[in-house]
Amino acid sequence: GLSIESVHSGLTCLLSEQAMEQEEKQQRSRHVADYQRLREVRAAAQLKNLEDFLRMNHISLRDSVSYTTGMIYRNLGKSGLRVSCLGLGKSEELMTIAYENGINLFDTAEVYNSGKAEASSSGTILIQAIYHLYTQTSLYKTGLKASLDRLQLEYVDIVFANRPDPNTPIEETVRAMTYVINQGMSMYWGTSRWTSMEIMEAYSVARQFNMIPPICEQAEYHMFQREKVEVHLPELFHKIGIGAMTWCPLACGIISGKYNNGIPPYSRTVMVLGCLTQFFVFHCILIFIVYVLAH
Incomplete structure (x- = not known):
């Protein structure tokens, strides 16, 4: 039979193993708890940094995350610039209503109303378009600098080179935007109405000479103009991270019937759109905007 000593020894070993297992479980629990606390501390630190940044720019955290508006926000390309999926060009009353409903993306340019459309704002993503002023001197003296003075701001979030200048090498444009x-004067730069080849050239030049590449292309997009946004830009996004920002979802007013009275009365386009406008103006506009947003 078993002796008392062997039984005692077996029980001691069993209890020792159980104690070790219990200790290991406790250690694992402590490690999990420590890791969880570390994650919470890091998250709190990041939130604190975000709150400090928003406070410096007179924005509340509540306003910045669209809890009260339901607005959808997206990143421009692969950059950290997060904008509302809808943006606005001008008109003070409309801009106020838009901002109160979550839109933080406002597109302005020096050519809008001879510069009078540019007004000071805070807590918004400001876009500035520059037309054919792609040298460092002209950008600073007559283009962006003058716009910043009118806006009473030190910088805009993103500046767009609108239409490539045929008389200016793309390398010079990239160099000017980097400057x-x-x-x-700006956090990012992008292109507007550039071809895919021109955008790729700008990106390659920036990488070759250690300059800053564009982050997105601003393109016309509606049901009658689809190829660039739906075919070419997705390829650029996957290759080099170029995002897309679209304009003119109502085809410069053609879809809403804006030019019906100024176009020959027997135009096939006017006849079709006239019927749509007469019976479904509001719903037609909504359908076209929703189509653009969905893509």
């Missing part, structure tokens, strides 16, 4: 960002 603008390095001078603190």
Whole structure:
């Protein structure tokens, strides 16, 4: 039979193993708890940094995350610039209503109303379009600098090179935009109405000479103009991270019937759109905007 000593020894070993298992479980629990606390501390620190940044720019955290508006926000390309999926061009009353409903993306340019459309704002993503002023001197003196003075701001979030200048090499444009960002006048730059080849060239030049590449292309997009946004830009996004920002969802007013009275009465386009406008104006506009947003 078993001796008392062997039984005692077996029980001691069993209890020791159970104690070790219990200790290991407790250690694992402590490690999990420590890791969870570390994650919470990091999250709190990140939130604190975000709150400090928003406070410096006179924005509340509540307003910045669209809890009260339901607005959808997206990143421009692969950058950290997060904008509302809808943006606005001008008109003070409309801008106020838009901002109160979550839109933080406002597109302005020096050519809008001879510069009078540019007004000061805070807590918004400001876009500035520059037309054929792609040298460092002209950008600083007559283009972006003058716009910033009218806006009473030190910088805009993103500046767009609108239409490539045939008389200016793309390398010079990229160099000028890099200069603008390095001078603190803008956080990012993008292209507008550029072809895919021109955008790729700008990206390649930026990488070759250690300059700053564009982050997105601003393109016309509606049901009658689809190829660039639906075919070419997705390829650029996957290759080099170029995002897309669209304009003209109502085809410059054609869809809403804006030009019906100024176009020959027997135009096939007017006849079709006239019927749509007569019976479904409001719903037609909504359908076209929703179509653009969905893509």
